[in-house]
Amino acid sequence: MSEWGKIETTKVVDLPNADNITSFQQPNNTPSNPKSANVLVVDDEPLIRELFCELLTREGHTVTALGSSREALRQFHRDKYDIAYIDLGMPEISGWQVASEIRRSESETMLVMVTGWGSDLDDEKIAESGIDLVIAKPFQICEIRNSIAQAIEMQNRQPLKQAVSS
Numbered sequence: 273m274s275e276w277g278k279i280e281t282t283k284v285v286d287l288p289n290a291d292n293i294t295s296f297q298q299p300n301n302t303p304s305n306p307k308s309a310n311v312l313v314v315d316d317e318p319l320i321r322e323l324f325c326e327l328l329t330r331e332g333h334t335v336t337a338l339g340s341s342r343e344a345l346r347q348f349h350r351d352k353y354d355i356a357y358i359d360l361g362m363p364e365i366s367g368w369q370v371a372s373e374i375r376r377s378e379s380e381t382m383l384v385m386v387t388g389w390g391s392d393l394d395d396e397k398i399a400e401s402g403i404d405l406v407i408a409k410p411f412q413i414c415e416i417r418n419s420i421a422q423a424i425e426m427q428n429r430q431p432l433k434q435a436v437s438s
Contacts, residue, residue: 309354309424313337314344314370315386316362320409324357327416341365345373353381355423357407360387368401375402380430382423386411 311333313324321337328335336351338344341362348356356374360367371383383402387393388409398406404426405419 307424308332308334309420310334310352311336311420312344312348312353312356314341314356314362314367315339315359317359320359320386324416327413328420331417331420333420341367341370344370348374348381349377352378354427355382355384355420357384357386357419360385360389360393368397371401371403380427382427384419384423 308331311324311328313321313328313335315321315324315337316339318339321339325335325337336347336353338347341364344356344358345365356371358367358370358374362370367385367387371385374381374383379402382404384405384407385393385398385401385403386407386409393406405423407415407419
């Protein structure tokens, strides 16, 4: 009970399907991950970064999560990442710009754009930025699992494409 004259504030945070985060039971239609990956997560929302970290580390992946595009680009140039999850609506440097910079310097990293702006992004812009997959917010836990399995599978096929084309 509050005292007379004091104001109480309640903040409600709505996480995507947060009830499922404790069980991590893989649905029957979710591909299993054939290997662990080194993952970079770039999102300015701390709760989203925490969600990615908890889920992906429990799945056996190594995760670096950053809230700044500039710091993420510096970190990307220091370490090698298999997959990068990039929030489109980042302050300072947009997710498009982060993806383009990563793609220019590293063609093997799988880029997954995470966006709260819906799934109807411009296909041409996606291709120009080198984005491999798109996940729309709010997302389900299984979408993250599916995307990392799909990105690993796509990455495993890359050397075959390069060998065939040479």
